Amino acid sequence: MAKDWLEGIEEEYDVVVIGSGLGGLTGANTLAKMGHRVLLLEHHYQLGGLATWFKRPGRHIFDISLHGFPHGMIKSCRKYWGKNISERIVQLKRVRFINPQFDVETTFDREDFTKIFVEKFKVPREQVEGFFEHLRQMNYYDRDERTAKELFEEFFPGRNDVHRLLMEPISYANGSTWDDPAITYGIVFSNFMSKGVFIYQGGTDQLIAQMTEELEKNGVTLRKNCLVEKVHVENGHVTGVTIAPRTGETRTVRCKAVLSNSNIKNTIFELAGKENFTPEFIAEANAVRVNTSSCQVYIGIKRGESIPDIGDLVFTSEAEEFSSEELTSFNTSSRTFSVYYPETRPHLDEDRYAIVASLNAQWADWKALNDQDYEAAKKRLCEEALTGLEKFIPDIREKVDHLEAATPRTVKHYVRHFGGTSFGTKFEGLKVSMELPEQLPGLYHAGSVGIIMSGWLGTINYGVIVASKVDSFLRS
Numbered sequence: 088m089a090k091d092w093l094e095g096i097e098e099e100y101d102v103v104v105i106g107s108g109l110g111g112l113t114g115a116n117t118l119a120k121m122g123h124r125v126l127l128l129e130h131h132y133q134l135g136g137l138a139t140w141f142k143r144p145g146r147h148i149f150d151i152s153l154h155g156f157p158h159g160m161i162k163s164c165r166k167y168w169g170k171n172i173s174e175r176i177v178q179l180k181r182v183r184f185i186n187p188q189f190d191v192e193t194t195f196d197r198e199d200f201t202k203i204f205v206e207k208f209k210v211p212r213e214q215v216e217g218f219f220e221h222l223r224q225m226n227y228y229d230r231d232e233r234t235a236k237e238l239f240e241e242f243f244p245g246r247n248d249v250h251r252l253l254m255e256p257i258s259y260a261n262g263s264t265w266d267d268p269a270i271t272y273g274i275v276f277s278n279f280m281s282k283g284v285f286i287y288q289g290g291t292d293q294l295i296a297q298m299t300e301e302l303e304k305n306g307v308t309l310r311k312n313c314l315v316e317k318v319h320v321e322n323g324h325v326t327g328v329t330i331a332p333r334t335g336e337t338r339t340v341r342c343k344a345v346l347s348n349s350n351i352k353n354t355i356f357e358l359a360g361k362e363n364f365t366p367e368f369i370a371e372a373n374a375v376r377v378n379t380s381s382c383q384v385y386i387g388i389k390r391g392e393s394i395p396d397i398g399d400l401v402f403t404s405e406a407e408e409f410s411s412e413e414l415t416s417f418n419t420s421s422r423t424f425s426v427y428y429p430e431t432r433p434h435l436d437e438d439r440y441a442i443v444a445s446l447n448a449q450w451a452d453w454k455a456l457n458d459q460d461y462e463a464a465k466k467r468l469c470e471e472a473l474t475g476l477e478k479f480i481p482d483i484r485e486k487v488d489h490l491e492a493a494t495p496r497t498v499k500h501y502v503r504h505f506g507g508t509s510f511g512t513k514f515e516g517l518k519v520s521m522e523l524p525e526q527l528p529g530l531y532h533a534g535s536v537g538i539i540m541s542g543w544l545g546t547i548n549y550g551v552i553v554a555s556k557v558d559s560f561l562r563s
């Protein structure tokens with residue numbers, strides 16, 4: 088008989104968490120530590136959402152979103168997940184940018200960036216200091232309508248090279264463009280500039296294993312392969328969810344609150360249903376723009392082979408000038424190589440290397456392709472990634488024995504996000520996410536939204552913020 092993925096669950100919980108991205112996992116853990124009975128449901132066969140990994144024959148292991156996050160992750164992980172996790176966060180020391188405008192290597196912090204702008208780009212020091220000082224004083228609650236591009240123009244007029252170094256890495260980090268609000272740019276960029284770029288040593292598989300252990304210790308009931316189809320509402324309150332396991336019977340579970348880690352649009356339009364919200368709120372939710380998506384090329388290095396140290400994160404581009412349009416275009420020549428040396432997984436019994444090429448992408452360009460064009464486009468991505476790498480490692484083709492591409496369609500398939508978004512929504516999504524429980528008591532959302540609550544750090548922090556709101560609701 089087929090496995091029942093829901094075996095052993097109760098008929099009722101205080102909270103059901105839909106989705107096991109970092110926002111969902113952290114929300115569930117926080118609520119369990121606060122004493123609530125929590126059921127966490129994930130439709131995929133693995134926990135972690137976009138913080139995930141996959142294995143391929145030849146003992147290859149690839150991380151999907153372990154490219155870099157700010158130093159703040161150490162504090163957040165220590166506070167909300169414990170020292171076992173925070174102690175394994177390490178800095179990436181060699182961040183490189185190579186494009187027709189400049190070739191720089193940096194530790195990606197304020198001091199080093201200031202040095203580069205002053206010494207290499209010949210920008211007066213006061214101008215650079217003034218920019219950083221302005222960022223420091225930016226306040227989320229100031230109604231500053233400027234875009235990031237306008238901010239760059241104000242401080243560094245006509246300096247596309249400076250704009251490029253400021254914007255390009257943040258576009259890869261959270262899908263934002265220079266047309267997004269300066270405040271969202273300022274918050275995320277400043278987070279990175281405080282101390283540089285960090286990753287989790289051990290790999291995403293070990294991080295999620297540690298988190299799972301912690302969740303189980305704190306009493307969260309976890310179920311994978313379980314798709315939540317519907318959030319139930321009675322008399323204007325959340326009362327439960329319908330769950331369709333991959334195999335086994337569809338079931339309803341009662342609960343007082345739901346914390347959805349699904350995209351905010353999926354949460355409103357698919358899970359709850361628009362009939363449960365006011366027309367004004369639905370209009371606002373409809374107007375929320377989802378963020379851009381990504382393509383990636385996973386490059387596996389043969390067992391026994393090694394590659395030279397070419398840097399940890401290498402931002403490359405052939406584009407003469409920077410523009411957000413070029414960066415997200417179907418034929419972009421801009422890609423970042425994340426290089427995973429044996430130090431990424433020091434616990435393995437052999438030295439292994441992997442490289443992941445990341446590109447920004449638009450859902451609309453990829454969704455329309457027929458099967459043949461889709462396969463051809465993926466092949467092109469793989470080929471271009473290898474050609475790009477040959478500039479650093481001329482014999483790379485001889486060292487590779489696994490190559491595959493992922494696209495916005497892959498993101499959509501695995502995490503179901505509206506528009507295949509990798510990074511939630513644009514700024515306006517945050518207000519809608521935060522106002523959800525005012526519209527429908529008992530329904531909460533935590534996950535990539537509004538640019539600032541995105542990425543590993545943003546979603547972990549947002550998971551905690553929303554969990555404390557759920558806690559107040561449950562106690563009221």
Ligand SMILES: Cc1cc2nc3c(=O)[nH]c(=O)nc-3n(C[C@H](O)[C@H](O)[C@H](O)COP(=O)(O)OP(=O)(O)OC[C@H]3O[C@@H](n4cnc5c(N)ncnc54)[C@H](O)[C@@H]3O)c2cc1C
Pocket residue numbers: 105106107108109110111128129130131135136137138151152153154155156260313314315316348349350353381383445498501502503509510533534535541542543544546
């Ligand atoms: C290619 C790529 C590279 C990235 N690189 C970085 C990086 O280097 N640094 C960084 O900080 N961030 C990076 N990010 C972004 C980061 O991974 C995400 O912002 C973050 O992991 C998202 O967490 P989340 O809580 O929003 O949930 P998600 O990870 O989006 O997970 C949501 C979960 O909900 C589940 N779900 C959805 N609907 C249902 C349902 N109805 N029933 C059950 N389960 C459901 C999904 O399956 C999924 O597991 C990257 C993202 C991508 C795609």
